[in-house]
Amino acid sequence: xxxxxxxxxxxxxxxxxxxxxxxxxxxxxxxxxxxxxxxxxxxxxxxxxxxxxxxxxxxxxxxxxxxxxxxxxxxxxxxxxxxxxxxxxxxxxxxxxxxxxxxxxxxxxxxxxxxxxxxxxxxxxxxxxxxxxxxxxxxxxxxxxxxxxxxxxxxxxxxxxxxxxxxxxxxxxxxxxxxxxxxxxxxxxxxxxxxxxxxxxxxxxxxxxxxxxxxxxxxxxxxxxxxxxxxxxxxxxxxxxxxxxxxxxxxxxxxxxxxxxxxxxxxxxxxxxxxxxxxxxxxxxxxxxxxxxxxxxxxxxxxxxxxxxxxxxxxxxxxxxxxxxxxxxxxxxxxxxxxxxxxxxxxxxxxxxxxxxxxxxxxxxxxxxxx
Amino acid sequence: xxxxxxxxxxxxxxxxxxxxxxxxxxxxxxxxxxxxxxxxxxxxxxxxxxxxxxxxxxxxxxxxxxxxxxxxxxxxxxxxxxxxxxxxxxxxxxxxxxxxxxxxxxxxxxxxxxxxxxxxxxxxxxxxxxxxxxxxxxxxxxxxxxxxxxxxxxxxxxxxxxxxxxxxxxxxxxxxxxxxxxxxxxxxxxxxxxxxxxxxxxxxxxxxxxxxxxxxxxxxxxxxxxxxxxxxxxxxxxxxxxxxxxxxxxxxxxxxxxxxxxxxxxxxxxxxxxxxxxxxxxxxxxxxxxxxxxxxxxxxxxxxxxxxxxxxxxxxxxxxxxxxxxxxxxxxxxxxxxxxxxxxxxxxxxxxxxxxxxxxxxxxxxxxxxx
Numbered sequence: 001x002x003x004x005x006x007x008x009x010x011x012x013x014x015x016x017x018x019x020x021x022x023x024x025x026x027x028x029x030x031x032x033x034x035x036x037x038x039x040x041x042x043x044x045x046x047x048x049x050x051x052x053x054x055x056x057x058x059x060x061x062x063x064x065x066x067x068x069x070x071x072x073x074x075x076x077x078x079x080x081x082x083x084x085x086x087x088x089x090x091x092x093x094x095x096x097x098x099x100x101x102x103x104x105x106x107x108x109x110x111x112x113x114x115x116x117x118x119x120x121x122x123x124x125x126x127x128x129x130x131x132x133x134x135x136x137x138x139x140x141x142x143x144x145x146x147x148x149x150x151x152x153x154x155x156x157x158x159x160x161x162x163x164x165x166x167x168x169x170x171x172x173x174x175x176x177x178x179x180x181x182x183x184x185x186x187x188x189x190x191x192x193x194x195x196x197x198x199x200x201x202x203x204x205x206x207x208x209x210x211x212x213x214x215x216x217x218x219x220x221x222x223x224x225x226x227x228x229x230x231x232x233x234x235x236x237x238x239x240x241x242x243x244x245x246x247x248x249x250x251x252x253x254x255x256x257x258x259x260x261x262x263x264x265x266x267x268x269x270x271x272x273x274x275x276x277x278x279x280x281x282x283x284x285x286x287x288x289x290x291x292x293x294x295x296x297x298x299x300x301x302x303x304x305x306x307x308x309x310x311x312x313x314x315x316x317x318x319x320x321x322x323x324x325x326x327x328x329x330x331x332x333x334x335x336x337x338x339x340x341x342x343x344x345x346x347x348x349x350x351x352x353x354x355x356x357x358x359x360x361x362x363x364x365x366x367x368x369x370x371x
Numbered sequence: 372x373x374x375x376x377x378x379x380x381x382x383x384x385x386x387x388x389x390x391x392x393x394x395x396x397x398x399x400x401x402x403x404x405x406x407x408x409x410x411x412x413x414x415x416x417x418x419x420x421x422x423x424x425x426x427x428x429x430x431x432x433x434x435x436x437x438x439x440x441x442x443x444x445x446x447x448x449x450x451x452x453x454x455x456x457x458x459x460x461x462x463x464x465x466x467x468x469x470x471x472x473x474x475x476x477x478x479x480x481x482x483x484x485x486x487x488x489x490x491x492x493x494x495x496x497x498x499x500x501x502x503x504x505x506x507x508x509x510x511x512x513x514x515x516x517x518x519x520x521x522x523x524x525x526x527x528x529x530x531x532x533x534x535x536x537x538x539x540x541x542x543x544x545x546x547x548x549x550x551x552x553x554x555x556x557x558x559x560x561x562x563x564x565x566x567x568x569x570x571x572x573x574x575x576x577x578x579x580x581x582x583x584x585x586x587x588x589x590x591x592x593x594x595x596x597x598x599x600x601x602x603x604x605x606x607x608x609x610x611x612x613x614x615x616x617x618x619x620x621x622x623x624x625x626x627x628x629x630x631x632x633x634x635x636x637x638x639x640x641x642x643x644x645x646x647x648x649x650x651x652x653x654x655x656x657x658x659x660x661x662x663x664x665x666x667x668x669x670x671x672x673x674x675x676x677x678x679x680x681x682x683x684x685x686x687x688x689x690x691x692x693x694x695x696x697x698x699x700x701x702x703x704x705x706x707x708x709x710x711x712x713x714x715x716x717x718x719x720x721x722x723x724x725x726x727x728x729x730x731x732x733x734x735x736x737x738x739x740x741x742x
Binding site: 320 | 409410411413414415416418438439443446447448453454455647666667669679683684685687688690691692694695697698699701702
């Protein structure tokens with residue numbers, strides 16, 4: 001494996017700030033990865049994404065393998081060239097979406113067979129096929145092992161059976177990944193909310209050995225308290241010198257709480273999804289631009305941000321665009337939200353480096369509107 | 372009236388190229404005005420619109436008076452500030468949309484009462500109210516008189532009655548407009564496809580005296596041949612030293628044919644509407660990006676254009692975005708189309724200045740795909 005250098009530049013309590021060095025660029029951590037599901041961060045040009053300060057974006061194997069197909073992306077020069085993003089890309093394994101297809105999939109030890117939500121066509125995903133798609137066809141920089149995202153709630157037995165399958169798939173993923181100089185492979189800790197199972201999962205992954213470790217199976221309905229407890233139980237099991245990635249999380253407060261517990265990387269569709277639905281994120285929580293109180297509010301969303309969507313457009317104008325269901329409203333709010341998330345990560349990195357992260361988190365929690 | 376200076380820099384047959392000088396900037400003619408119906412050129416940032424070379428955009432009085440309301444735009448600093456476009460804006464009178472509201476409107480000599488398509492609320496538009504909305508509340512640079520867009524087909528009697536109402540409204544519009552130093556008022560020639568009525572309309576408008584003259588009531592179903600004949604019949608009636616604006620037109624070939632017949636200004640929703648529906652315009656006609664033949668086409672839409680949407684993205688990627696119904700596909704194709712239209716106008720201006728417009732038009736006609 002590539003074993004991308006990971007420099008820890010600062011530690012403050014459990015919170016860490018550092019740099020993961022990849023051939024396509026440095027990822028400053030804690031990092032938030034905007035999600036580019038179908039080879040596009042929804043509504044945004046890659047230059048706009050880049051301008052927000054994002055070092056890395058995420059691509060979804062499930063969506064891309066179905067359309068335009070991984071083989072076609074390969075023939076067109078790989079995912080970076082296809083979508084014109086020249087920075088690092090992390091791809092998920094496809095497992096999360098496939099396991100969400102209740103009734104349309106058949107699970108076996110070897111892998112999972114499923115039907116496309118687009119046209120009902122039959123497809124197969126195994127640890128080996130996922131690696132092939134991510135590493136060989138899409139050309140991802142950070143490849144995720146195929147795992148089973150254990151549903152919530154799960155009994156101890158169910159969660160144990162599930163994590164063991166994921167662990168075996170982790171071994172097969174690593175074998176399929178082999179020696180690659182310019183790409184990295186991350187393993188995924190499962191085990192639901194059971195600390196003993198999280199330990200078992202982490203120990204098995206460490207035996208296999210990965211370039212980074214994701215915490216999977218959270219933000220699936222267990223609630224914030226259980227999520228944070230599980231992160232707390234898992235974090236000490238993970239090697240200090242490798243990045244830790246909390247998958248699919250989350251709201252700004254979730255990022256702050258998870259960073260406080262030692263997480264380095266995040267991804268979530270929330271900034272762009274909220275943007276398409278008229279919501280702007282802020283330190284005080286989400287702002288619903290559709291609300292009539294903004295109809296003559298001449299102030300911008302956040303004058304401190306360089307992003308034009310944040311600092312150059314009046315809320316009254318954004319309100320109008322949302323009410324009129326104008327495309328530009330979706331674009332501007334998505335752009336602001338991605339910029340806000342990146343700024344939040346930058347502020348957290350700064351606070352950790354300065355040794356003031358505890359105070360930062362305290363102020364952040366206190367500043368949230370009651371909701 | 373402001374009587375914006377209009378410099379004719381070149382004439383080639385009936386085609387003209389020049390500069391209309393406004394306090395907010397010079398409009399190079401022949402000019403195409405992208406349509407910003409609801410205070411946004413759909414899907415595009417104003418910087419993107421500006422980068423395509425657009426000197427002026429159009430705003431719709433009907434849409435803006437209903438939402439966010441002209442009074443609110445005024446309180447927020449006027450339309451330019453509201454939407455962050457600092458160049459010239461031409462607004463229509465609202466009449467065209469109101470007269471499209473069959474069954475929802477009551478016409479009188481004084482003006483027209485109608486119900487909003489948004490919420491059924493009752494509104495009134497008269498020549499005086501339209502001027503107030505455009506000039507005082509929105510702060511438009513080029514204001515259009517309220518007219519009745521004569522429907523097609525119309526009998527000679529119907530068309531005569533209609534144009535005379537528009538002519539009387541033109542007189543009232545000019546009186547309401549009064550003396551303004553930084554804004555201009557255009558009259559609108561009606562008369563359906565009857566040359567004698569076009570003459571009567573033009574003569575009445577010239578008696579009143581306007582800063583520019585629009586040709587209205589075309590592109591409403593009469594067909595291209597009748598449209599071009601009517602332009603040919605109308606153009607000699609209009610003063611050489613004032614700009615002529617063909618409202619609501621059109622496809623690229625329509626622009627070429629109308630420029631060949633002496634038209635200086637155009638507006639149309641087609642570039643952005645086509646873009647939202649997966650179509651890209653070219654000298655060969657519209658390209659339907661949804662077509663499977665583009666699924667592995669690695670070439671850009673038009674490498675000669677500076678617009679990133681035209682020259683930096685492969686058709687295969689645009690095809691994918693259109694198929695996946697991604698917002699970014701709508702944005703990129705709208706952007707390309709606006710850029711293509713602006714480039715077409717620039718090429719026409721260049722050909723007229725060089726005295727080669729006849730050849731340009733011949734090649735353009737010949738280059739169109741059979742369709």
